[in-house]
Amino acid sequence: MFKIQTLNNISVAGLERLPRDRYEVASEIANPDAILVRSAKMHELPIAPSVKAIGRAGAGTNNVPVAAMTGRGVAVFNAPGANANAVKELVIAGMLIAARNIAQAWQFSRSLTGDDAAISQAVESGKKQFGGFELPGRTLGVIGLGAIGVKVANAARALGMKVIGYDPTITVRRAWQLESDVQAALSIDDLLARSDFVTFHVPLTDATRHMINAERIQTLPKNAVLLNFSREGILDDAAVVAALDQGHLYAYCCDFPSNLLKDHPRVVTLPHLGASTREAEDNCAIMVADQIREYLESGNVTNAVNFPEICLPFNGDHRLAIVNSNVPNMVGQISTDLAAAGLNIIDMLNRSRGDVAVTLIDVDQRCSDETLARLQGISGVLSVRRLGG
Numbered sequence: 001m002f003k004i005q006t007l008n009n010i011s012v013a014g015l016e017r018l019p020r021d022r023y024e025v026a027s028e029i030a031n032p033d034a035i036l037v038r039s040a041k042m043h044e045l046p047i048a049p050s051v052k053a054i055g056r057a058g059a060g061t062n063n064v065p066v067a068a069m070t071g072r073g074v075a076v077f078n079a080p081g082a083n084a085n086a087v088k089e090l091v092i093a094g095m096l097i098a099a100r101n102i103a104q105a106w107q108f109s110r111s112l113t114g115d116d117a118a119i120s121q122a123v124e125s126g127k128k129q130f131g132g133f134e135l136p137g138r139t140l141g142v143i144g145l146g147a148i149g150v151k152v153a154n155a156a157r158a159l160g161m162k163v164i165g166y167d168p169t170i171t172v173r174r175a176w177q178l179e180s181d182v183q184a185a186l187s188i189d190d191l192l193a194r195s196d197f198v199t200f201h202v203p204l205t206d207a208t209r210h211m212i213n214a215e216r217i218q219t220l221p222k223n224a225v226l227l228n229f230s231r232e233g234i235l236d237d238a239a240v241v242a243a244l245d246q247g248h249l250y251a252y253c254c255d256f257p258s259n260l261l262k263d264h265p266r267v268v269t270l271p272h273l274g275a276s277t278r279e280a281e282d283n284c285a286i287m288v289a290d291q292i293r294e295y296l297e298s299g300n301v302t303n304a305v306n307f308p309e310i311c312l313p314f315n316g317d318h319r320l321a322i323v324n325s326n327v328p329n330m331v332g333q334i335s336t337d338l339a340a341a342g343l344n345i346i347d348m349l350n351r352s353r354g355d356v357a358v359t360l361i362d363v364d365q366r367c368s369d370e371t372l373a374r375l376q377g378i379s380g381v382l383s384v385r386r387l388g389g
C-alpha cells in the first residue's frame with residue numbers, strides 16, 4: 001500500500017487516479033511515500049524520510065525545497081501547462097480591468113444611493129471619471145514565453161494587439177506555438193521601452209526576483225500598465241506604487257495582495273486566483289497524480305523539475321530504482337554489488353540531469369534486504385527502491 005499525504009485541497013479528479021486498493025490518501029498520514037501539494041510553503045516543514053516524491057499540482061515549485069529534495073534523492077514533479085489557459089484568461093481580464101477601470105467603476109456603482117432616478121443621474125455625471133481605452137493597436141510585452149506566456153501572447157494578438165516577447169531560454173516547442181508576428185525583444189529594457197502593457201510569466205528565482213525595480217519602471221512609456229500573475233517578488237511592489245503615485249504608471253493588476261497594494265486606488269489585486277478554475281485544478285491534479293503513481297510503481301520519471309526524464313517499460317517483476325550522483329563509476333559499483341549477490345541484470349537504463357542520475361535496473365530475482373543496504377551504502381547513491389514482486 002502506498003501512502004499519499006495531501007498538503008492542500010487536491011482535486012478529486014486527480015485523487016481518483018490513485019486506486020484505493022493500492023493507495024491510502026489523507027492530509028494526516030504517518031510515513032507517506034509521496035506528498036501532493038499546491039501552494040503550501042514546504043521550506044520550513046519537516047519532510048519524513050519515507051517521502052520518495054513530491055507532486056506540485058500546478059506550475060511554480062518555489063514553495064518546495066527542490067535542492068534539498070534532490071540531495072535526498074526525492075523527485076519533485078509539477079504539472080507543466082496544465083493551468084496555463086486559466087492564467088491566460090485572467091491576464092486578459094486583467095488588461096481589460098485596467099484599461100476600462102472596471103474595478104473602480106464597479107466600486108462606484110456599488111456606492112450609489114437614493115432612488116433609481118437619483119442613481120441614473122449620478123451614473124451619467126460620474127461615469128466620466130472611469131473612461132478608458134481600447135486594446136487593438138496597443139503593445140503588450142510578455143516576459144517569459146513558456147506555457148502561459150505563449151498563450152497570453154497569442155490571445156493578445158487575436159485581440160488586435162501588437163505583441164513583443166522576451167525569453168532567453170524559450171524552448172523550440174514554445175517558439176513553434178507562438179504566432180509568427182510576435183516580435184522578439186532584444187532585452188528586458190528593449191521590451192519595456194516599447195510596451196503599453198507588460199505581463200510577467202517567469203518562475204520566481206534569484207535571477208527573476210525584483211526584475212522590475214524603480215530604475216526599470218522609468219524606462220516604460222508613461223501610462224503603462226503592469227500585470228503580475230506570476231509570483232509575488234518578481235516586481236518591486238514599492239517601486240510600482242511609487243510610479244503609480246507619480247503618475248508614471250497607469251495601473252497595476254496582480255494576483256498577490258499585500259497591505260501595500262490592496263487598497264491602492266490604481267491597483268487591482270486578486271487572491272491568487274490564476275489557476276483557480278475547475279478545469280485547471282482537475283488538469284493539474286490528474287497530471288501529477290499520474291506522474292507520482294508511475295514513479296512510485298515503476299520508477300519512470302515524467303515532468304520532474306529536478307530529475308531526468310526516464311522510461312523503461314516495467315513488467316512488474318523485479319526492479320531497482322536508484323537515484324545517484326552524476327559521477328563516474330556509479331553504474332559500475334552498482335552492477336558489481338548485484339553480481340556479487342548473484343543477481344542477473346535483464347534490462348537497465350541510466351539517465352542524468354545536472355548533478356543527479358536515475359538508474360533503473362530489472363533483475364531476474366528479488367533483491368535481498370542485505371543487497372539493498374549495500375547499494376544504499378555506495379557513496380553517491382541517494383536512494384534505492386525495490387519495485388515489483
Ligand SMILES: NC(=O)c1ccc[n+]([C@@H]2O[C@H](COP(=O)([O-])OP(=O)(O)OC[C@H]3O[C@@H](n4cnc5c(N)ncnc54)[C@H](O)[C@@H]3O)[C@@H](O)[C@H]2O)c1
Binds near residue numbers: 080144
Ligand atoms: N497566478 C497563478 O495562479 C499562477 C498559475 C500558474 C503559474 N504561475 C506562475 O507563473 C510561472 C510561469 O508558469 P508557466 O506555466 O508559464 O511556466 P513555464 O516553465 O512554462 O514558463 C516559464 C518561462 O519563463 C522563462 N524564463 C525564465 N527565466 C526568465 C527570465 N529571467 N527572463 C525571461 N524569461 C525567463 C523560461 O524560459 C520559460 O519559458 C510559474 O513559475 C508560476 O510562478 C502563477
Ligand SMILES: O=C(O)[C@H](O)COP(=O)(O)O
Binds near residue numbers: 057272276
Ligand atoms: O504555480 C501555480 O501553478 C499557481 O501559482 C497556482 O497555485 P495554486 O495551485 O495554489 O492555485
